[in-house]
Amino acid sequence: MSISQAVQSRIDTLPPGQVFGYRDLPDYAVAPLAVAQTMSRMVSSGRVKRLSKGKFYVPRKGILGSRKPSDSALVRSILYDGERLRGYVTGLALFNRLGLTTQVPRTVTVAIEGGRGKKDFGTIRIKTVPSRFPVREADIPLFECLDVLRDIKTIPDTDFNQVLLTMKDRVFSLSEAERRRLVELASEYDTPQVRALLGLILDSDGQEVATLKSTLNPTTVYKLPIDNDAWPLAKDWNIR
DSSP states (O other): OOOHHHHHHHTTTTTTTEEGGGGTTTTTOOOOOHHHHHHHHHHHTTSEEETTEEEEEEEEEEEEEOOOOOOOOOHHHHHHTTEEEEEEEEHHHHHHHHTSOOOOOSEEEEEEESOOHHHHSSOOOOOOOEOOOOGGGHHHHHHHHHHHHHHHTTTSOOOOOHHHHHHHHHHHTHHHHHHHHHHHHHHHSSSSHHHHHHEEEETTOOOOOOOHHHTTTOOOOOOOOTTTTTOOOOGGTBBB
């Protein structure tokens, strides 16, 4: 089977609307030019559509003609490079999914291993920001916890202390190993405020917090709208 035939055969297996790139196609690693030429011919014939540089999709047929990929497929095209996960959804889209705000974002923010950028696909806009963490799929629920604690003061239409209680429930729904990994990520990559809030959450249930304590400057005060009745140990973490 020729490279062109192999590429066309692979595309025949893809469902309409699924976004794919060169790395998803056979023989690209050994014959990138031949694969690119095949794709160029297929775009010219209308067999596939070009979404952006190096990204394509098989058009879906609708009443009004061919339709673009779904918003979730567009987001996935940013999250993955071939089969390799390189990012995760954060920001307002994350806070809405976790039930922390009712606001629905017009732009989805994706933290990726790479630079900043913006893409407007018509039905959805996607903004990429550099990830603070090396991206591993198993760590994504932990990244989400830390991102909420980092942006807790700016989440719209919500109450600071209620969000903190929600995050306490989320942290203690993790396994012991996941909580240790959460502390490791916070200690190595995140801000002092995040480490103080995570320390308070863990301390409120009698968990070991010496590692987080040791990363904080004992003279730094974190001015947050904390409810001291709900969080009596807040002053131990200089949260006032």
